[in-house]
Amino acid sequence: MDARLAALKTEIDTDPLARGYAAMTDEQVAANMNAIDRPIPIPAIDAKRYLQLQGKWGAISDDSRNSVVEATRRACLTLVDALADFAEFDMIDASVSAAVNGALDALVSTGHILATDKTAILALGDDRQSRGVEVGAGVVRVGDVNWVRTYA
Numbered sequence: 001m002d003a004r005l006a007a008l009k010t011e012i013d014t015d016p017l018a019r020g021y022a023a024m025t026d027e028q029v030a031a032n033m034n035a036i037d038r039p040i041p042i043p044a045i046d047a048k049r050y051l052q053l054q055g056k057w058g059a060i061s062d063d064s065r066n067s068v069v070e071a072t073r074r075a076c077l078t079l080v081d082a083l084a085d086f087a088e089f090d091m092i093d094a095s096v097s098a099a100v101n102g103a104l105d106a107l108v109s110t111g112h113i114l115a116t117d118k119t120a121i122l123a124l125g126d127d128r129q130s131r132g133v134e135v136g137a138g139v140v141r142v143g144d145v146n147w148v149r150t151y152a
Helices: 003-014 026-034 044-053 057-066 070-085 094-110 115-123 131-135 142-150
Strands: 036-039 128-130
Touching: 003 026, 003 131, 003 142, 026 131, 026 142, 036 131, 044 057, 044 070, 044 115, 057 070, 070 094, 094 115, 128 131
Parallel strands: none
Antiparallel strands: 036 128
16 A cells, blocks of 8 residues: 555544544545645744845844843744744644744744734745645545545
């Protein structure tokens, strides 16, 4: 079984989002998994690129090392470290969403970014994808669902 079908089988068997695959027909599962309803994580590089293009990254980076105001240094360092340590931010995860919002709020309060910058960065995660793409199954065909239910 190829990786795409293995991902589909795992998704259907475990149903981690409780979408109710077991009670669905093959057609319903395929339609459900192809619905474009899953947020795409915010790529860290896109957030950093936004800050660079807005002329805000230099001050954030400098103040993460040099600010004499501890709260400012911590706020900047949090973002600098997060953008270096993580490839993306999955805003569906409540703890990630809270941390990202908290870091951005701290930078708004220190004057490093505006509320509109925060909104623009969070909007980087507004694109959607299907559950099939999200789990690595790609576009799910009815025949794929039937095959993994019957033979895998």
